[in-house]
Amino acid sequence: MLLPQFNHIIASKIQPALENILKENLKKLENDSLSDPIHFLEQLENRLQIFWSPISHLHAVKSESQLRDAYMACLPLLSDYETALSHHEKLYHAFKMYSPKNQEEKRITFLKLRDFKLSGADLGETQKMMFARIEKELSQLETKFGENVLDATGAFEYRIDLKDEKKLLKGIPAHLIPENKILTLDYPCYSAIQKYAENRGLRESMYRSYNTRASELGAHPEYDNTKIMEDILSLRHDMAELLGYENYAEYSLQTKMAKTSKEVIEFLTDLVEAVKPKAQLELEELNDYAGFSILPWDVSFYSEKLNHERYNIQQESFRPYFKTESVVTGLFKLVSKLYQISIIKRTVPTDVWHKTVECFEIYDKDHILLGIFYCDLYARKLKREGAWMDDFCSRYKINDNQSQIPIAFLTCNFLGPTQGLTHDDVITLFHEFGHTLHHLLTKIDRLDIAGIHGVPWDAVELPSQFMENFCWQPEVLKLISHNTLPDQLMTKLIESRYFMAGLQLLRQLEFGLFDFHLHLKKPDDVNYVMNCYKDISDQVSVIKKFDFVRFPHVFTHIFDGGYSAAYYSYLWAEVLSCDAFSLFEEAGIFNANVGKSFLDKLLSQGGSVEPDVLFKNFRGREPNQDAFLKSWGLR
DSSP states (O other), rough: OOOGGGGGHHHHHHHHHHHHHHHHHHHHHHOOOOSSSHHHHHHHHHHHHHHHHHHHHHHHHHHOOHHHHHHHHHHHHHHHHHHHHTTTTHHHHHHHHHSSSSSHHHHHHHHHHHHHHTTTTOOHHHHHHHHHHHHHHHHHHHHHHHHHHHHHHOOOOEEOGGGGGGHHHHTTGGGOTTTOOOOOSSSHHHHHHHHHHEEEEHHHHHHHHHTTTTTTTTSSSSGOHHHHHHHHHHHHHHHHHHTOOSSHHHHHGSSSSSHHHHHHHHHHHHHHHHHHHHHHHHHHHHHHHHHHOOHHHHHHHHHHHHHHHHHHHOGGGGTTOHHHHHHHHHHHHHHHHHHHEEEEEEOOOOOSSTTTEEEEEEEEEEOOOEEEEEEEEETTTTTOOOOEEEEEOOEEEEEEEEEEOOEEEEEEEEEESSSOOHHHHHHHHHHHHHHHHHHHHHOOOOOSSSSSOOTTTTTTTTTHHHHGGGGGGGHHHHHOSOOOOOHHHHHHHGGGGTTTHHHHHHHHHHHHHHHHHHHOOOOSSHHHHHHHHHHHHHHHHOOOOTTTTOGGGHHHHHHHSSOOTTTHHHHHHHHHHHHHHHHHHOTTTTTTHHHHHHHHHHHEEEEEEEHHHHHHHHHSSSSSSSSHHHHHTTO
């Protein structure tokens, strides 16, 4: 069985080894027959994926300086290689001439020809060279953007003097205060201060520091992302224009479910109209509760206090009940019921990058191994913020006698193993496990459409957001509790689901509109990004924004991720996921028949079929927003 070998990664050997693989792959392209371009390319892609994915993952979870340098040095090589493939006339011609043998090959051929076009294969030689230069520069700039955010966050420290400790830290639960009394901008620490610190000055100070990271106003302006953002946007626009698209947003939509900018903007603005009145009422409610017009660094604090007063709960109150081990075990039981699978921890030695990382195997009802995943749940230095799922490899039929088992990395940033989880943490874990299941439970064994591959970006969040819905069901809350969650506390939690939902949803709509409008034209001055951000905030937000806020400078989703001109995808997919989950609500959330239908008709199909077709196959009709609006308490 092929498993990643993290302890064998030596920074100094990465670049030479990569150069060798790329050279050999390109040589095979020139010399070998391409009578079956799909299978031929699968072999090349798989070899590169298996080599590079552990390095890329390690760069995200243990970004030591030597590895980072090696990683950065390799990005131009990978960019050149991808450009060479996407412009390879022999390969392009092979796909144009290929006659697919079945529906899966037909789908792959369609996707490949589309991607060739989007990669500039139809351009003239001079334009191809321009396109290649743009892609290389973008790869480097996007990575640098993310590293600046990571470095700016890691460089900040707020040391609490002993004489000020009681005054500054009053209200913050003891287990959320760092032992060394050094406050950081890592999200668990920052969030705890915003929610619980009674000292308003501390909340404001940390808010200012958090919202000026990686900018000219930050404590470490050497990590300023201002110019990088402008360059990224300009290059993206130039790339889109080279291919004949009006702007980058139009280019981005070529690989999405949504087909036009008008469709996306109407989707978001219609939701703003539905949500903004509720958000305004919620803000007025917070103002009344606080006794004054609150400012951004007051929102989390008074929301938490009001939430606690109204429902007598706080996120921190769930940690004793949601012990990590119990939540993980309950989550595994849930999906075992739904999909007739079993999840078993690997007992044989496994090469991991940190002692807290665990490895699990998934088996079907006939005890056939379906997939393997690694769990890395806790925050630490040199680890990227956030939560995500990466794949080491995909399901792949290498030949008639050999198949490759899919393997994934599930990553979160919770407090340590003994701290327990908040309910928000539980939702995050369920979300990322949805992505993991999407990748590992696929029945498709063609590399380009197995698991998460070949799925449009605005549909890939469907399986993950689908899993979030279970976190509000009494049967599931009991299943994941360490000590049985008291009925009264559970009822209050479920009732609190819609608490300040308007403000939360409006924030996501603001981000989605900002991202999409940002990519509708080329930056025309150095203030383009901040002007766009201010325009959208003024139109959408009901909370006062200060001119010093530099949120775009840390918006890694769109500047160092796959969500450029696609942040709307979260909400687009949530409409689908809520509608899908409503069938479980109708039939019973543990209903194995509905679970089997969801697995067979949607979850296991990867990118083999357009997602709107898969959804209709499962739900029996086109999607609608009713369940989504209901899930946010808007209907």
